[in-house]
Amino acid sequence: MPSKSSSKKAPSSGRCFSFRNLSLLAIFLAAFTAIYRFLDARLEQFYIFDHEHLHELSQRAVKAHGEDTRSIVNYIVSELEEKVGSQYLSSKEEWVFNNAGGAMGAMYIIHASITEYLIIFGTAIGTEGHTGRHTADDYFNILSGTQLAYVPGEYEPEVYPAGSVHHLRRGEVKQYKMESSCFALEYARGWIPPMLFFGYADTFSSTLDFPTLWATTRLTAREMIGNLLQFKL
Secondary structure, eight states: OOOOOOOOOOOOOOHHHHHHHHHHHHHHHHHHHHHHHHHTTTTGGGOOOOHHHHHHHHHHHHHHHTTHHHHHHHHHHHIIIIIIIGGOOSOOOOOEEETTTTTTEEEEEEOOSSSEEEEEEEEOOOEEEEEOOEEEEEEEEEEEEEEEEEETOOOSSEEEEEEOHHHOOOOOOOOEEEOOOEEEEEEEOOOOOOOHHHHHHIIIIOOOOHHHHHHHHHHHHHHHHHHHHTTOO
């Protein structure tokens, strides 16, 4: 006679597998959170730039060269090479378009690492958009032209002329506008990689300018990896 099949079912391997995966995920998230909080509380020790020095340097450059923006930029980069060291700065002035938050301009990366970036950003014809809500403090040192900013509930714009600095604090957001030609030394300090999603979003939702996306990725990765190899987080 054929044997009767057992009425008991074997334990579901899928259920055990899922529980093991959830346990590993929980351990990973706990470890990641602990490491993040540890490093976040000590970010200051990874910075090589001082935002107050960058503001003072920008003011001196504007005073020395007036409306000659190219000379202002050269003045700034030359001093940074002496003060910070050329090994941490881009060796080439490579400009690339930047579309983010609906605004369009161009940027030249001076430094990019995990905790800092320093760029020249601007446009010769004006633009307007959303600042983004970021994981870093952003210091926008105006070198030429004027930037306007707006926050909900206010009836007058914030006005930032050449020589001033617009500090967008970590987690805050504003509308901003450059009515005509305007260039700035932009310095961000905090966690830089999460900011890249904001910088890339317009490519996929609007411009579809993948050659510019590739150029931005190549330049940013080159600088970040180069600084990591020098133990600069």
